Amino acid sequence: MSCALYQKQNIEGINVVVVGTKYSNKQSYLYRVTSFLSFCLLSIYAGLRTKGVDVIYASSTPLTVGIPAMMIKWAKRVPFIFEVRDQWPEIPIELGIITNRFLIKILLWLEKTIYRNCSSIIALSPGQADGIRKVLTPDSRNRGLAEEKPITVIPNSCDIDLFRPDINGSAIRQRMGWGDKLVLLHTGAMGKVNGLDFVIDAAEKLKGNNDIIFVLIGDG
Known part of the structure; x- marks a missing residue:
């Protein structure tokens, strides 16, 4: 199948499914949210159509990439690895980009839900790993959850x-x-x-x- 919203490509011998979501650093915040939601829906569709899935690897940001990852994980019954490149929603909240209290509560809930539903987490720095553990252990009742969740630190690298x-x-x-x-x-x-x-x-x-x-x- 090949169309503007869903394309299969072969890049250097690797089969890649490309979804037609437009995104640019010049977009307004509202347009970016629309792009994030569009990517979620198209990724769920593409993921469910993909056969022979062994593992799901989702890289954030944005945080919403965890939504299709969880959906496909539940449907395919395969492990889900979540890579946290920037800890959302902490960063946009600290920068004053997100100020709506209701939206903040939703995003904090989504962050915790994704962490709890993935098989393991990759952080880019020890400090980031500590931040993830704090989300998983807001109080002593959930301390065991962070101890059981594998968090691996893999710093940024280049070729x-x-x-x-x-x-x-x-x-x-x-x-x-x-x-x-x-x-x-x-x-x-x-x-x-x-x-x-x-x-x-x-x-x-x-x-x-x-x-x-x-x-x-x-x-x-």
Whole structure:
């Protein structure tokens, strides 16, 4: 089956099912919520149609990816591993992005429900793992739940073969007019949660130093 909402692709020998949910860092919060819900529905549909499922691996954010993961887990009766890349809803609440008390209660309930229904959890840092344990053990009555739930810390990593220190960067330095100056480079998302205000503050303090250049590449 192949359509705008559901496509099967083969990427480097791996069969991939792609659902047609539009998403961009430039979207409004309301549009993002719509995209999250759309992804949930389409993922449930795609997951239920997929045969030979051995394990479900869901990576958050957003937190709502746990909804189709739980649905497919119950239908297929297979293990569900939940990777927490950012601890939601704690981050958007702390940033003041989510302020509605009713919505906060729903999201906190959803977070705890996902943690309790997955087979194991992957966190990106020891501090994040501690935060997950606190959600699982709000009081002494549930302490055993966190002790039984496997939480593995696997830090962020990258494929170093993609980086080419052997390439001579003089051409781009000449084209951009950087010369031999120290270039401080940020590439990636530029949203409220990315903390670029620290970069701006540093640039402000160093604006009198003509030997340093700040380069920001991305959007959001």
